[in-house]
Amino acid sequence: MSDTLQHQGRRRQLVDQLSKKYPFHPSILVAMLKIPRHLFVEKGLDHLAYFDKPLPIGVNQTISQPFTVAMQTHLLAHTKWERVLEIGTGCGYQTAVLLELGLRVFTIERHKSLYLQAQKNLNALGYTSAHLHYGDGFAGLPQFAPFKGILLTCGAAQAPPNLLQQLAIGGRMVAPIGVEEQIMTVIERADEETFTEQAFGNYSFVPMLPGTR
Numbered sequence: 001m002s003d004t005l006q007h008q009g010r011r012r013q014l015v016d017q018l019s020k021k022y023p024f025h026p027s028i029l030v031a032m033l034k035i036p037r038h039l040f041v042e043k044g045l046d047h048l049a050y051f052d053k054p055l056p057i058g059v060n061q062t063i064s065q066p067f068t069v070a071m072q073t074h075l076l077a078h079t080k081w082e083r084v085l086e087i088g089t090g091c092g093y094q095t096a097v098l099l100e101l102g103l104r105v106f107t108i109e110r111h112k113s114l115y116l117q118a119q120k121n122l123n124a125l126g127y128t129s130a131h132l133h134y135g136d137g138f139a140g141l142p143q144f145a146p147f148k149g150i151l152l153t154c155g156a157a158q159a160p161p162n163l164l165q166q167l168a169i170g171g172r173m174v175a176p177i178g179v180e181e182q183i184m185t186v187i188e189r190a191d192e193e194t195f196t197e198q199a200f201g202n203y204s205f206v207p208m209l210p211g212t213r
Contacts, residue, residue, distance in 0.1 A: 003036040010050035011037070014066055017052060021067060024074050031100035032070060037063075040093040040121055057091045059111045059213070061206055064153060068203060069094055075174045075186050075200060076149045078103055083144070085166065087137035087208070088153035092118030092127075098151075099127045106131040106144050110212045138210050140166045147171060155182040155205035164195065176205045 015033045018024060038049035041063060045055055054062040064072075072094070076084065080102035089095055089109035095118065098105045107130060109115040115134040122130055133141060137152075138160050146168035152175040159175055167173055167189045176182030184200040 003039070007036060007038055007046075007050070014050040014052065018067060018070050022071065022074075024070050025078075027101055028070050028073050028097070031073075031097050032066065034100060035093070035096050036125070037066070037093060039125065040091040040096075057114065058117075059113060061090055061111065061114060063091050063093050064205075069097060071184065071200070072151055072153070072174050073097055073101070075172075075184070076151055077172060078149065082148040083146075084149035084151065085141060085144075085147040085163075086151050086153065087140075087163070089118045089132060090114055090153060092121040092130075094151070094153055095130050095132075096122060096125065096127050099130055103149075104131075105129075106133070106141050106147070108133045108135050108137045108141065110134075110136060110209065112213065134212065136211055137208060138162060142166055149174070152176060152208065153205070154208040155179075155203075156208040159185070159187055159195075160208075164189070176203050179207075 015029050038046035041049050041055050052066050054065045057063050078101050083104045086107035089107040095107050119132055140163045145166035148168050148171045150163055150173040155176045157179050169189050171189055173187040175185050177185045182203050182205050184203050186198045188196050
């Protein structure tokens with residue numbers, strides 16, 4: 001499937017809508033304008049790719065709605081070249097946004113089929129610098145820590161302790177915290193023992209689960 005003029009036009013309309021909903025960092029909107037979201041969704045759903053809503057990507061998982069992707073990226077408060085960890089690669093769309101912003105991305109997916117699909121999607125679009133890992137997100141990637149940013153694309157009952165320990169001092173974690181409904185939470189690490197939290201509204205995510213499948 002190609003990136004047609006029709007797809008590009010719909011993408012421009014979506015990004016324009018997002019810009020009116022919230023004052024996102026301009027670089028995020030530029031990245032989302034460039035990335036063909038329809039190439040990350042299931043076949044047959046590409047006509048829905050530029051509506052601001054989540055879509056199924058298989059194994060009971062979803063690609064987050066564009067507003068949520070933009071918001072989580074915005075809250076991460078990125079700086080080019082920083083090392084970030086993404087928990088829940090999914091189809092690779094959020095990964096592509098982070099890469100487009102110039103971040104050094106390490107990402108974990110627990111579903112083997114999605115891990116392989118994300119790898120295929122990202123490679124097809126030339127996003128080959130991501131460090132993709134198949135594994136348990138609760139474990140993180142201690143061998144590559146510390147991370148300046150950690151982004152959870154799934155809902156956790158609480159901030160996973162292992163991940164907090166992999167956050168660099170001065171870094172921030174963006175995580176939907178809660179069970180039935182989540183509160184988008186930004187957790188900043190002030191020093192070895194001190195973490196501060198800020199809440200940024202209610203969201204609904206698939207749950208963060210242990211192990212691999």
